[in-house]
Amino acid sequence: MKKLVSLSLALMLLLSVFAFVSAEEKPFAGQTLTISTFAFNAELLQKNIYDPFQELTGATIVADGAANAVRVSKIAEAAEGEYDVVIIGDMFVKQLMAEGKIDTLNPASLANLDSVYENAKAPMGEGYGPAYTFNRLGIVYDPASCPIEITSFADLWNPELVDYVAIPAITNTSGPLFYYGVAKAFDLEPGKDDEAIFAKLAELKPNVKSTYTSANNTITMLNQGEVAVAVLLDYSYTTAKSANPAYVWVNPVEGLYGGYNMLNIVTGSKNKELAELFIDYYLSYDVQYAEAIDGVDSPVRTDIELDADHAQNFTYGDMVDQLILPDWDFVTEKLPDWTASWNETFGVQ
Numbered sequence: 001m002k003k004l005v006s007l008s009l010a011l012m013l014l015l016s017v018f019a020f021v022s023a024e025e026k027p028f029a030g031q032t033l034t035i036s037t038f039a040f041n042a043e044l045l046q047k048n049i050y051d052p053f054q055e056l057t058g059a060t061i062v063a064d065g066a067a068n069a070v071r072v073s074k075i076a077e078a079a080e081g082e083y084d085v086v087i088i089g090d091m092f093v094k095q096l097m098a099e100g101k102i103d104t105l106n107p108a109s110l111a112n113l114d115s116v117y118e119n120a121k122a123p124m125g126e127g128y129g130p131a132y133t134f135n136r137l138g139i140v141y142d143p144a145s146c147p148i149e150i151t152s153f154a155d156l157w158n159p160e161l162v163d164y165v166a167i168p169a170i171t172n173t174s175g176p177l178f179y180y181g182v183a184k185a186f187d188l189e190p191g192k193d194d195e196a197i198f199a200k201l202a203e204l205k206p207n208v209k210s211t212y213t214s215a216n217n218t219i220t221m222l223n224q225g226e227v228a229v230a231v232l233l234d235y236s237y238t239t240a241k242s243a244n245p246a247y248v249w250v251n252p253v254e255g256l257y258g259g260y261n262m263l264n265i266v267t268g269s270k271n272k273e274l275a276e277l278f279i280d281y282y283l284s285y286d287v288q289y290a291e292a293i294d295g296v297d298s299p300v301r302t303d304i305e306l307d308a309d310h311a312q313n314f315t316y317g318d319m320v321d322q323l324i325l326p327d328w329d330f331v332t333e334k335l336p337d338w339t340a341s342w343n344e345t346f347g348v349q
Contacts, residue, residue: 026058028274035278036075036266037087039065040216040239041296048290053281059274067213068092068173075101080268084275087132089173090259093124094332096266103265105129109276112283112301117320120300123260124328131260132282133297134315135233136323137177139250140240145228152253153178154185156229157204166210166218166230170342174215174233176331177257179338180324184254191334198341211346219243238295238313249313258315258323261297292316 037045042065050061064083066074072092075083076099086096096102104127107113113121113130120131141150147160156165168174179197183190188197209227212218215236221227223243232240237249263279265272281287288299292306298314299306306316315323 026056028271028277029058031058031271031274032060032062033084033271033274033278034062034064034082035085035087036064036066036071036083038261039067044291044294044296048294048296049282049287052286053278056281057274057277061278069171069213072096072099075099075266081270082268083266084269084271085278086264086266087261088264089261090123090131090328091173091176091331091335093128093262093264094328096264097124097128098332101267102128103267103269103272105265105272105276105279109273110280110283112280112285115285115303116283116300117302119320119325120260123262124264129262129264129279130283131262131300132288133235133261133291133300134258134320134323135235135261135298136251136256136258136315136319137174137181137231137233138237139229139252140222140232140237141229141248141250142222142225142244143246143248145225147228150229150248150250152185152250153181153231154254156207156231157200158207161207161229163207163209164228165204165207166212166221166227167204167208168215168231169211169213169346170335170338172213173259174231175342176326176335176338177259178231180257180326181252181254185252191330194334194338194341198345201342202345205345208346211342215239222247234313234315235295235297241313242295255324256315256319256322257326259325259328 054061068089071088072095075086075096116130122128123131139150148158168178170179180190182200183197186200210221215232218230219240222230222240240247263282265275269275285301288301288304291297292299292304293310298316
Protein backbone atom coordinates (compact mmCIF):
# COMPACT_ATOMS: atom_id res chain seq x y z
CA MET A 1 0.00 0.00 0.00
CA LYS A 2 1.37 3.38 -0.93
CA LYS A 3 1.99 5.63 2.03
CA LEU A 4 -0.32 8.63 2.11
CA VAL A 5 1.42 11.98 1.85
CA SER A 6 -1.09 13.47 4.30
CA LEU A 7 -4.64 12.99 5.44
CA SER A 8 -5.58 16.32 3.92
CA LEU A 9 -4.36 15.17 0.54
CA ALA A 10 -6.13 11.87 1.05
CA LEU A 11 -9.43 13.61 1.54
CA MET A 12 -8.94 15.65 -1.61
CA LEU A 13 -8.39 12.42 -3.49
CA LEU A 14 -11.18 10.41 -1.93
CA LEU A 15 -13.84 11.38 -4.42
CA SER A 16 -11.62 10.68 -7.41
CA VAL A 17 -8.59 8.42 -7.12
CA PHE A 18 -9.84 5.91 -4.55
CA ALA A 19 -12.91 5.13 -6.59
CA PHE A 20 -10.76 3.69 -9.35
CA VAL A 21 -8.28 1.50 -7.51
CA SER A 22 -8.69 -2.11 -6.48
CA ALA A 23 -9.55 -3.16 -2.94
CA GLU A 24 -5.94 -4.29 -2.35
CA GLU A 25 -4.59 -0.85 -3.30
CA LYS A 26 -6.97 1.16 -1.15
CA PRO A 27 -5.11 2.89 1.66
CA PHE A 28 -6.82 1.26 4.65
CA ALA A 29 -7.80 -2.14 3.23
CA GLY A 30 -8.02 -4.72 5.98
CA GLN A 31 -8.46 -2.20 8.82
CA THR A 32 -11.62 -2.10 10.92
CA LEU A 33 -12.94 1.13 12.41
CA THR A 34 -15.28 0.60 15.36
CA ILE A 35 -17.55 3.52 16.12
CA SER A 36 -19.96 4.15 18.96
CA THR A 37 -22.96 6.02 17.58
CA PHE A 38 -26.67 6.70 17.85
CA ALA A 39 -29.14 3.91 17.19
CA PHE A 40 -31.54 5.93 15.05
CA ASN A 41 -31.31 6.67 11.30
CA ALA A 42 -28.99 3.68 10.89
CA GLU A 43 -30.03 3.01 7.28
CA LEU A 44 -29.41 6.59 6.20
CA LEU A 45 -26.05 6.72 7.96
CA GLN A 46 -25.10 3.50 6.19
CA LYS A 47 -26.10 4.96 2.82
CA ASN A 48 -24.65 8.45 3.22
CA ILE A 49 -21.50 7.78 5.25
CA TYR A 50 -20.47 4.22 6.03
CA ASP A 51 -20.86 2.60 2.63
CA PRO A 52 -19.11 5.40 0.68
CA PHE A 53 -16.29 5.60 3.23
CA GLN A 54 -15.74 1.84 3.10
CA GLU A 55 -15.72 1.91 -0.69
CA LEU A 56 -13.26 4.79 -0.83
CA THR A 57 -10.80 3.56 1.78
CA GLY A 58 -11.15 -0.24 1.79
CA ALA A 59 -11.71 -0.16 5.56
CA THR A 60 -14.56 -1.91 7.35
CA ILE A 61 -16.83 0.06 9.67
CA VAL A 62 -18.46 -1.59 12.67
CA ALA A 63 -21.17 0.68 14.14
CA ASP A 64 -22.29 0.05 17.70
CA GLY A 65 -25.55 1.94 18.20
CA ALA A 66 -27.24 2.62 21.53
CA ALA A 67 -28.54 5.39 23.77
CA ASN A 68 -26.06 8.02 24.95
CA ALA A 69 -25.88 7.00 28.61
CA VAL A 70 -25.52 3.33 27.71
CA ARG A 71 -22.66 4.12 25.36
CA VAL A 72 -20.83 6.21 27.93
CA SER A 73 -20.88 3.22 30.28
CA LYS A 74 -19.77 0.80 27.56
CA ILE A 75 -16.84 2.97 26.49
CA ALA A 76 -15.81 3.62 30.10
CA GLU A 77 -15.74 -0.13 30.76
CA ALA A 78 -14.27 -1.21 27.40
CA ALA A 79 -10.77 -2.52 26.93
CA GLU A 80 -8.34 -0.07 25.37
CA GLY A 81 -8.62 -0.18 21.59
CA GLU A 82 -12.14 -1.62 21.54
CA TYR A 83 -13.55 1.63 20.12
CA ASP A 84 -11.99 4.10 17.70
CA VAL A 85 -14.55 6.90 17.28
CA VAL A 86 -17.46 8.08 19.41
CA ILE A 87 -20.33 10.07 17.87
CA ILE A 88 -22.30 11.54 20.76
CA GLY A 89 -23.88 14.65 22.28
CA ASP A 90 -21.94 17.41 24.02
CA MET A 91 -22.91 16.58 27.59
CA PHE A 92 -21.74 13.01 27.14
CA VAL A 93 -18.47 14.09 25.55
CA LYS A 94 -17.75 15.94 28.79
CA GLN A 95 -18.51 12.79 30.79
CA LEU A 96 -16.16 10.72 28.64
CA MET A 97 -13.46 13.37 28.92
CA ALA A 98 -13.77 13.16 32.71
CA GLU A 99 -13.22 9.40 32.40
CA GLY A 100 -10.09 9.96 30.30
CA LYS A 101 -11.74 8.28 27.32
CA ILE A 102 -11.45 11.07 24.72
CA ASP A 103 -8.18 11.45 22.85
CA THR A 104 -6.95 14.58 21.15
CA LEU A 105 -6.53 14.82 17.41
CA ASN A 106 -4.46 16.86 15.00
CA PRO A 107 -6.64 19.68 13.61
CA ALA A 108 -4.28 19.96 10.64
CA SER A 109 -5.37 16.48 9.57
CA LEU A 110 -8.96 17.71 9.05
CA ALA A 111 -9.03 19.24 5.59
CA ASN A 112 -12.70 20.18 5.96
CA LEU A 113 -12.37 21.97 9.29
CA ASP A 114 -11.96 25.41 7.70
CA SER A 115 -15.39 25.01 6.07
CA VAL A 116 -17.41 24.67 9.29
CA TYR A 117 -18.81 27.32 11.61
CA GLU A 118 -16.27 28.67 14.06
CA ASN A 119 -18.21 27.45 17.10
CA ALA A 120 -18.29 23.90 15.67
CA LYS A 121 -14.54 23.49 15.15
CA ALA A 122 -13.52 22.49 18.68
CA PRO A 123 -16.43 22.96 21.11
CA MET A 124 -14.65 21.16 23.95
CA GLY A 125 -11.31 22.87 23.48
CA GLU A 126 -8.41 22.97 21.04
CA GLY A 127 -7.30 19.52 19.98
CA TYR A 128 -10.64 17.82 20.60
CA GLY A 129 -13.12 16.79 17.95
CA PRO A 130 -15.52 18.95 15.95
CA ALA A 131 -19.28 19.13 16.00
CA TYR A 132 -20.94 17.69 12.91
CA THR A 133 -24.43 19.07 13.59
CA PHE A 134 -26.25 21.64 15.69
CA ASN A 135 -29.53 21.07 17.47
CA ARG A 136 -32.01 23.20 19.37
CA LEU A 137 -34.77 22.45 21.85
CA GLY A 138 -38.38 23.16 21.01
CA ILE A 139 -41.92 22.06 21.66
CA VAL A 140 -43.92 19.81 19.34
CA TYR A 141 -47.68 19.51 19.71
CA ASP A 142 -50.62 17.96 17.92
CA PRO A 143 -53.20 20.69 17.26
CA ALA A 144 -55.91 18.04 16.96
CA SER A 145 -55.54 16.98 20.61
CA CYS A 146 -53.75 19.87 22.33
CA PRO A 147 -56.38 22.20 23.87
CA ILE A 148 -54.25 25.36 23.72
CA GLU A 149 -51.86 27.17 21.40
CA ILE A 150 -48.30 26.93 22.70
CA THR A 151 -45.60 29.57 22.31
CA SER A 152 -43.38 29.08 25.37
CA PHE A 153 -42.04 26.65 27.93
CA ALA A 154 -44.23 28.46 30.49
CA ASP A 155 -47.34 27.30 28.59
CA LEU A 156 -46.61 23.72 29.66
CA TRP A 157 -47.88 24.65 33.14
CA ASN A 158 -51.36 25.44 31.78
CA PRO A 159 -53.93 23.39 33.78
CA GLU A 160 -55.61 22.37 30.52
CA LEU A 161 -52.57 20.18 29.78
CA VAL A 162 -53.00 17.76 32.70
CA ASP A 163 -51.46 14.39 31.70
CA TYR A 164 -50.77 15.65 28.15
CA VAL A 165 -47.03 16.50 28.24
CA ALA A 166 -43.77 14.62 27.64
CA ILE A 167 -40.50 16.16 28.82
CA PRO A 168 -36.90 14.87 28.61
CA ALA A 169 -35.32 13.34 31.68
CA ILE A 170 -32.54 15.47 33.15
CA THR A 171 -29.97 12.83 32.12
CA ASN A 172 -30.92 13.08 28.43
CA THR A 173 -28.99 15.25 26.00
CA SER A 174 -31.95 17.62 25.99
CA GLY A 175 -32.57 17.43 29.75
CA PRO A 176 -30.22 20.25 30.81
CA LEU A 177 -31.45 22.38 27.90
CA PHE A 178 -35.00 22.01 29.19
CA TYR A 179 -33.77 22.84 32.69
CA TYR A 180 -32.27 26.09 31.39
CA GLY A 181 -35.48 26.84 29.46
CA VAL A 182 -37.58 26.38 32.60
CA ALA A 183 -35.26 28.65 34.55
CA LYS A 184 -35.57 31.35 31.89
CA ALA A 185 -39.36 31.01 31.77
CA PHE A 186 -39.60 31.92 35.45
CA ASP A 187 -36.66 34.36 35.65
CA LEU A 188 -34.48 31.95 37.61
CA GLU A 189 -30.80 31.00 37.30
CA PRO A 190 -29.44 27.42 37.14
CA GLY A 191 -27.00 26.76 39.95
CA LYS A 192 -28.20 29.75 41.96
CA ASP A 193 -31.95 29.12 42.07
CA ASP A 194 -32.06 25.32 41.80
CA GLU A 195 -34.48 24.88 44.69
CA ALA A 196 -36.93 27.31 43.08
CA ILE A 197 -36.51 25.65 39.68
CA PHE A 198 -37.37 22.25 41.10
CA ALA A 199 -40.33 23.76 42.93
CA LYS A 200 -41.63 24.90 39.53
CA LEU A 201 -40.99 21.43 38.09
CA ALA A 202 -42.96 19.92 40.96
CA GLU A 203 -45.86 22.19 39.98
CA LEU A 204 -45.57 20.86 36.42
CA LYS A 205 -45.78 17.22 37.50
CA PRO A 206 -49.60 16.83 37.13
CA ASN A 207 -49.27 17.75 33.45
CA VAL A 208 -46.40 15.33 32.79
CA LYS A 209 -47.40 12.03 31.25
CA SER A 210 -43.82 10.97 30.52
CA THR A 211 -40.27 11.96 31.47
CA TYR A 212 -38.63 10.23 28.56
CA THR A 213 -35.20 8.81 27.90
CA SER A 214 -36.01 7.89 24.29
CA ALA A 215 -37.20 10.52 21.81
CA ASN A 216 -38.33 7.76 19.44
CA ASN A 217 -40.63 6.31 22.10
CA THR A 218 -42.00 9.78 22.75
CA ILE A 219 -42.79 10.25 19.07
CA THR A 220 -44.65 6.93 19.20
CA MET A 221 -46.64 8.26 22.17
CA LEU A 222 -47.53 11.36 20.14
CA ASN A 223 -48.59 9.24 17.18
CA GLN A 224 -50.75 7.03 19.38
CA GLY A 225 -52.38 9.97 21.16
CA GLU A 226 -50.87 9.12 24.56
CA VAL A 227 -49.44 12.65 24.78
CA ALA A 228 -50.36 15.82 22.91
CA VAL A 229 -47.24 17.89 23.64
CA ALA A 230 -43.56 16.92 23.71
CA VAL A 231 -40.35 18.83 24.38
CA LEU A 232 -37.96 17.59 21.68
CA LEU A 233 -34.79 18.44 19.80
CA ASP A 234 -35.26 19.65 16.24
CA TYR A 235 -34.04 16.50 14.49
CA SER A 236 -36.70 14.48 16.32
CA TYR A 237 -39.35 16.77 14.84
CA THR A 238 -38.29 15.63 11.38
CA THR A 239 -39.17 12.06 12.36
CA ALA A 240 -42.39 13.10 14.08
CA LYS A 241 -43.58 15.21 11.16
CA SER A 242 -43.04 12.35 8.72
CA ALA A 243 -45.74 10.47 10.64
CA ASN A 244 -48.09 13.44 11.00
CA PRO A 245 -47.47 16.62 8.95
CA ALA A 246 -49.99 18.48 11.13
CA TYR A 247 -47.66 18.50 14.14
CA VAL A 248 -46.60 22.03 15.09
CA TRP A 249 -43.03 22.99 15.98
CA VAL A 250 -42.52 25.85 18.44
CA ASN A 251 -39.33 27.85 18.99
CA PRO A 252 -40.08 28.90 22.58
CA VAL A 253 -40.07 32.61 23.35
CA GLU A 254 -37.53 31.92 26.09
CA GLY A 255 -34.87 31.39 23.42
CA LEU A 256 -33.12 28.73 21.38
CA TYR A 257 -31.36 26.49 23.87
CA GLY A 258 -29.16 24.16 21.90
CA GLY A 259 -26.01 22.17 21.55
CA TYR A 260 -23.97 19.88 19.35
CA ASN A 261 -23.43 16.30 18.40
CA MET A 262 -19.72 15.68 18.08
CA LEU A 263 -17.06 13.42 16.58
CA ASN A 264 -14.16 12.35 18.79
CA ILE A 265 -11.42 9.74 18.91
CA VAL A 266 -11.58 7.27 21.78
CA THR A 267 -8.45 6.98 23.88
CA GLY A 268 -6.42 3.93 22.90
CA SER A 269 -7.61 3.69 19.31
CA LYS A 270 -5.24 1.55 17.27
CA ASN A 271 -6.50 3.17 14.05
CA LYS A 272 -6.03 6.85 14.81
CA GLU A 273 -5.07 7.89 11.27
CA LEU A 274 -8.15 6.14 9.90
CA ALA A 275 -10.27 7.65 12.69
CA GLU A 276 -9.12 11.17 11.78
CA LEU A 277 -9.85 10.47 8.14
CA PHE A 278 -13.37 9.30 9.05
CA ILE A 279 -14.02 12.43 11.11
CA ASP A 280 -12.86 14.61 8.23
CA TYR A 281 -15.04 12.67 5.79
CA TYR A 282 -18.05 13.26 8.07
CA LEU A 283 -17.46 17.01 7.61
CA SER A 284 -17.15 16.77 3.82
CA TYR A 285 -19.60 18.66 1.63
CA ASP A 286 -21.16 15.52 0.16
CA VAL A 287 -21.85 13.93 3.54
CA GLN A 288 -23.13 17.11 5.17
CA TYR A 289 -25.41 17.84 2.22
CA ALA A 290 -26.75 14.28 1.96
CA GLU A 291 -27.52 14.14 5.68
CA ALA A 292 -29.36 17.46 5.50
CA ILE A 293 -31.37 16.55 2.40
CA ASP A 294 -32.38 13.25 3.99
CA GLY A 295 -33.54 15.07 7.14
CA VAL A 296 -30.96 13.45 9.41
CA ASP A 297 -28.82 16.35 10.68
CA SER A 298 -28.41 20.08 10.23
CA PRO A 299 -25.13 20.97 8.50
CA VAL A 300 -22.19 22.66 10.20
CA ARG A 301 -20.56 23.66 6.92
CA THR A 302 -21.01 27.30 6.02
CA ASP A 303 -21.19 26.52 2.29
CA ILE A 304 -24.26 24.26 2.47
CA GLU A 305 -27.34 25.96 1.04
CA LEU A 306 -30.75 24.41 1.68
CA ASP A 307 -34.14 25.36 0.31
CA ALA A 308 -36.89 26.34 2.72
CA ASP A 309 -38.44 22.87 2.81
CA HIS A 310 -35.19 21.18 3.84
CA ALA A 311 -34.08 23.95 6.20
CA GLN A 312 -37.33 24.36 8.12
CA ASN A 313 -36.67 21.67 10.74
CA PHE A 314 -32.99 22.40 11.24
CA THR A 315 -30.76 24.71 13.24
CA TYR A 316 -29.36 26.34 10.14
CA GLY A 317 -28.01 29.61 8.77
CA ASP A 318 -28.62 32.71 10.90
CA MET A 319 -30.20 30.53 13.58
CA VAL A 320 -26.75 29.21 14.51
CA ASP A 321 -25.84 32.62 15.92
CA GLN A 322 -29.01 32.65 18.04
CA LEU A 323 -28.22 29.43 19.90
CA ILE A 324 -27.93 29.65 23.68
CA LEU A 325 -25.23 27.12 24.58
CA PRO A 326 -24.87 26.01 28.19
CA ASP A 327 -21.53 25.89 29.94
CA TRP A 328 -21.05 22.12 29.80
CA ASP A 329 -18.34 22.16 32.46
CA PHE A 330 -20.87 23.75 34.79
CA VAL A 331 -23.61 21.31 33.74
CA THR A 332 -21.30 18.34 34.34
CA GLU A 333 -20.48 19.66 37.80
CA LYS A 334 -24.12 20.23 38.76
CA LEU A 335 -25.70 17.22 37.05
CA PRO A 336 -25.41 14.78 40.00
CA ASP A 337 -27.30 17.22 42.25
CA TRP A 338 -29.85 17.98 39.55
CA THR A 339 -30.37 14.27 38.90
CA ALA A 340 -30.99 13.58 42.59
CA SER A 341 -33.54 16.40 42.81
CA TRP A 342 -35.13 15.29 39.53
CA ASN A 343 -35.54 11.74 40.82
CA GLU A 344 -37.13 13.05 44.01
CA THR A 345 -39.58 15.05 41.89
CA PHE A 346 -40.43 12.62 39.10
CA GLY A 347 -39.12 9.26 40.32
CA VAL A 348 -35.99 7.34 39.38
CA GLN A 349 -35.56 6.92 35.61
